[in-house]
Amino acid sequence: MAYTSLYRRYRPDTFRDVIGQDHVVRTLVNQIKSGNIGHAYLFTGTRGTGKTSVAKIFSRAVNCLAPEDGSPCGKCEVCMELALSGNFDILEIDAASNNSVDQIRELTDKINFPPTAGKYKVYIIDEVHMLSKSAHNALLKTLEEPPEHAIFILATTEVHAIPATILSRCMRFDFRLVPLAKIADRLKFIFDDNGVKYSEQAVRMIASAGQGSVRDALSIADMCVSYCSGDITYEGVLEVLGTSDPVKLVALAEDILACNVEGALSKISAMCDLGKSMAVLASDLATLFRNALYVKNCGDAAELLALPNELYAALKELSSRYDQSRLLAAMRRMTEMEGEFRYSTQHRILLEAAVIAAATEPRAEHGGDTRELEQKVAAIAKRVNALSRSGFEPAPAAKDAGQVWGNVASELQRMGVGVLAIAAAEAKAEEHEDALVVKVSSESAMRILSDPANRKLLSEAAVKYTAKPLRIEEVRRIEENKVIPYLTGMFGKSLEIT
Ligand SMILES: [Zn+2]
Incomplete structure (x- = not known):
């Protein structure tokens, strides 16, 4: 049997199962209950927050003969019909690949045909900002005078790219990033449902890596399930994410804030030896300083960030010892550097230079003589830039494939x-x-x-x-159980495999 990803298997079928979008769900459910349905909806928000899932539920709910608390019942004649993949009443179009004016015309021409199964014909247009200008105009014409039986649900991650003429015709719903605690609860439900063992810390780590997207969190969960074979540990999740152990990261941050350049550089060197990506490390550090700022300033940071308890305690301790401006300066250094990575292949040198700069900042504030050090940092940065611009980063064709892929x-x-x-x-x-x-x-x-x-x-x-x-x-790996017969075939039965 082909493997179905957790994201597809646990896609919500009813409004009750949608997580983290209560404000959207409440309004839509009320519309279903009162029969006050619009003709054009715009769903906006980051990827993986449930736009398409909600659009699908809504399309079935408007047609359902006996909606249950605003959700499609899944049992009536129409629900059964609409569950078939070949139905003509709910049409999902990806504007990224069907963005020409002809494709939109073809679609809007068909709109005058009445629905076959239910009361409404629903068009879900994904990534609607990708439509060409003329395609937008063709769509606008239909939105101005839609037939009674037509509903448009436009979904986009980039609402600023939608023409105002279209926006003004639509009821707009903003999908929010899903809070980490809610993603964590969902993950636990899914793991329990599948008999997968896990530690609390591991689940929180996966939820946090999803960065507010249920889809991303579930994809990471998928990887962890296959990597950890049924028992998801904190260490396993760190391995899959390729991210640094937060405990080590806090120690590195501590060195930076305490102006311990030597300690910081030796920790970076150790992480580099372990094969950590310097780009990921930089972004992890930036996140850590940001989280420390949250912990320092918000009473409900624990809830907000959904961090593992130990990490929260460590951040609380760290942020109590340094003032706001110090933390902010360190965060800024790390964030700025992320941008510079784009133009350079010398990630380690860049990171080291930024860490030295961040660690020596307070001395400059206190009037100490840091000019010499600053000059050194500037010289390193200059050399890095020169290296990247000169022959060091030649035309793409001559570049090493591994390097290109790393970028x-x-x-x-x-x-x-x-x-x-x-x-x-x-x-x-x-x-x-x-x-x-x-x-x-x-x-x-x-x-x-x-x-x-x-x-x-x-x-x-x-x-x-x-x-x-x-x-x-x-690339198919040779499975272990095939290797052993192969080896015994080669060396005979006397081979001992331990
Ligand atoms: Zn139904």
Whole structure:
């Protein structure tokens, strides 16, 4: 049986199962109950917050013969009909790949045909900001005078890119990032449902890595399930995420704040030896300082950040010993550097320079003579920039495929699609004549990288570093149980395998 991702398997079927969007759900449920249905809706919000899921539930609910508390009953004639994939009443269109005016015309021409199963014909247009200008105009015409039986649900992650003429025709719903505690509860429910064991700390780590997106959290959970084979530990999750152990990270932050340059550099060196990505480390540090600021300023930070208890306690302790401006300056240094990574391949030197700068800042404030040190830092930064601009970063064609792919992974991290960045970091790249071939050896990374929406983001990130198209290939690992017969075949039965 083909594996279905947790995200698909646990996609909500009713409004009750939608998490973290109570304000949206309440309004839509009231509309269903009162029969006060609009013709055009706009769902906006970050990826993975439930826009498409809610759109699908709403499309079935408006047609259901006996809605239960505003949700589709799933049992009536119409619900059964609409559950079939070939139904003509609920049409989902991805504007990213169907963005021409002809495609929108074809769609709007058909709109005059009445629905076949229920009362309404619902068009869900995903990524609606991707439509061309003329396609937007064609859509606008239909939105101005829609037939009685038509409902449009437009979904977008980039509401600022939607023309005002369209916005003004739609009822707008803003989907929020889902609070970490709610994602954690959902994960626990799903793990329990599947007989997967887990530690509280591990679940919180996964939830926090989802960064408010249920979809991303579930994709990471998927990877953790296959990586940890049924028993999800905190260490396992850290491995999958490739992120630094928060305890070590707090120690590094402590060195920076305490102006212990030597200690900070030796910790970075140790993490580098472990193969940690410097880009990820920089972003982890920035997040840590940000969290410390939250803990210092907000009474409900524990709830807000949903951090593991030990980490919360460590941050509380850390932030009590340093003042606001110190923490803020350190955070700023780390965030600024994330931007610089884009133009350089020398991530480690950049990180070290920024850490030295952050660690020596307070001495400058207190009037100490730091000019010499500052000059050194400036010189390092200058050298790094010169290296990146000169022959060090040649034309993309001559660049090493691994390097290109590393940059793509960092770019994804910057774009905020953590889960894709993780999957990308797992893969290896090879330069071929016609394409950059991405070799993936884990099933979960393959699923993430070949998801159509993710492929699009991947191409967006890759186009900055290579002119070639990407080709994703799955590399089959030799399974262990096949290796042993092979070896015994070679060496005979006398071979002892321990
Ligand atoms: Zn029904």
